[in-house]
Amino acid sequence: MKIGVLALQGNFREHAAMLRRLGAEVVEVRLPEELEGLDGLVIPGGESTTITRLAQLYGLEEAIRRFRGAVLGTCAGMILLDRNHLGLVDLEVDRNAYGRQVASFEADLDLDGRPLRGVFIRAPRVREVGEMDVLAELDGEPVLLRQGRFLVASFHPELTDDTRVHEKFLELVREEMNVRA
Ligand code: GLN
Numbered sequence: 001m002k003i004g005v006l007a008l009q010g011n012f013r014e015h016a017a018m019l020r021r022l023g024a025e026v027v028e029v030r031l032p033e034e035l036e037g038l039d040g041l042v043i044p045g046g047e048s049t050t051i052t053r054l055a056q057l058y059g060l061e062e063a064i065r066r067f068r069g070a071v072l073g074t075c076a077g078m079i080l081l082d083r084n085h086l087g088l089v090d091l092e093v094d095r096n097a098y099g100r101q102v103a104s105f106e107a108d109l110d111l112d113g114r115p116l117r118g119v120f121i122r123a124p125r126v127r128e129v130g131e132m133d134v135l136a137e138l139d140g141e142p143v144l145l146r147q148g149r150f151l152v153a154s155f156h157p158e159l160t161d162d163t164r165v166h167e168k169f170l171e172l173v174r175e176e177m178n179v180r181a
Contacts, residue, residue: 004029004038008054010046014158032063040173045075070149070172078152089150090130097125109136118155149176
């Protein structure tokens with residue numbers, strides 16, 4: 001499996017390392033043509049305004065909209081995919097909405113009946129969600145969601161040793177490859 005990691009700014013190296021650990025071939029994506037031939041794409045956390053600006057500058061927004069493989073967006077990556085940005089997933093988020101004092105924190109989430117450590121760094125908070133499957137919540141609010149070939153997390157699964165979110169993403173990539181085959 002060939003997975004691209006959007007490498008404009010933010011935590012792309014950590015995602016790449018985790019995907020390699022899981023056996024994927026990883027490509028850093030900075031230009032639209034680098035999306036060609038990829039089976040999946042990760043949009044990492046970082047600074048969404050910076051990533052958005054650079055993506056516009058390099059013509060990546062249209063290329064990402066045209067991309068047909070599975071996509072994982074984490075934190076700023078989730079912001080980029082929402083209704084107010086690329087409009088690829090049916091949700092709306094508030095940026096930096098967990099407040100100043102608790103801007104960054106860790107919390108135990110539940111994924112498939114097992115604890116998952118969630119690292120939240122100036123995380124977006126889901127304000128409104130349409131037709132999406134909620135895979136994990138924090139205090140009753142969704143923090144990991146899926147819509148078809150899109151998986152989005154408001155936290156940073158690439159910053160712990162737990163590989164389950166990335167494994168889920170690779171399953172989606174595989175499913176999507178079968179759909180298109
Ligand atoms: N606060 C950042 C933003 O609004 C997102 C934080 C992150 O990706 N860790 O872009």
